[in-house]
Amino acid sequence: xxxxxxxxQEHKSIKVMLGIMKNIADNIxxxxxxxxxxxxxxxxxLRTFADKCHHGKEEDALFPAMVAAGLPQKSGPIAVMLNDHxxxxxxxxxxxxxVKNYRxxxxxxxxxxxxxxxxxxxxxxxxxxxxxxxxxxxxxxxxETQEQIAGxxxxxxxxxxxxxxxxxxxxxxxxxxxxxx
Numbered sequence: 001x002x003x004x005x006x007x008x009q010e011h012k013s014i015k016v017m018l019g020i021m022k023n024i025a026d027n028i029x030x031x032x033x034x035x036x037x038x039x040x041x042x043x044x045x046l047r048t049f050a051d052k053c054h055h056g057k058e059e060d061a062l063f064p065a066m067v068a069a070g071l072p073q074k075s076g077p078i079a080v081m082l083n084d085h086x087x088x089x090x091x092x093x094x095x096x097x098x099v100k101n102y103r104x105x106x107x108x109x110x111x112x113x114x115x116x117x118x119x120x121x122x123x124x125x126x127x128x129x130x131x132x133x134x135x136x137x138x139x140x141x142x143x144e145t146q147e148q149i150a151g152x153x154x155x156x157x158x159x160x161x162x163x164x165x166x167x168x169x170x171x172x173x174x175x176x177x178x179x180x181x
C-alpha cells in the first residue's frame with residue numbers, strides 16, 4: 001500500500017469523527033446539552049489519532065521526503081498543510097479549555113465553537129490533501145522512497161502511538177456514532 005493510501009484510510013476514520021463532532025456542536029447550539037466526558041474522549045482521539053499518528057506521519061515522513069524531492073517547505077502545499085496542523089492544534093486546545101470551563105459552570109458554546117472550527121478546518125484540509133498533495137506525492141516519490149515512508153509509518157504507529165491504539169479508537173468511533181447519529 002502506498003503511504004498516501006494509508007493516509008487516505010485514516011482520513012475515513014477522521015471524517016467519521018468530524019461528523020460526530022458536527023452533530024455534538026449542533027446539539028450544543030440547539031441547547032440540547034453536552035457530555036463533557038465524550039468531548040474529552042474526542043480530544044484524546046484528535047490528539048493521538050489525528051495529530052500524533054496521522055499528522056505525525058505526514059510531518060515526520062511524507063513531507064520531508066517531498067521536500068527532499070524538490071518541493072519547498074516554507075511555501076506551497078506543504079506550508080499550507082503545516083499551517084493547518086497548527087491551527088487544528090489550537091482548536092483542540094480551545095475545545096479542551098471549553099470543557100474545563102463548562103465543568104466549572106460556564107457555557108458550553110465555546111466547546112461548540114471549537115468543534116465547528118475544527119470540523120471546518122479538517123474537512124478543507126482533507127480535501128486539499130486528497131486532491132492536490134497526495135497525487136503530487138505519488139508523482140514525485142519513487143517506489144523505493146514510498147517503501148521507506150511506509151516503513152516509517154509503521155514505526156510511528158508502534159513507537160509513538162502504541163500497539164492496539166488504532167483499534168481502541170475505532171471502537172470509540174463506533175460508540176460515538178451510535179450515540180450521536
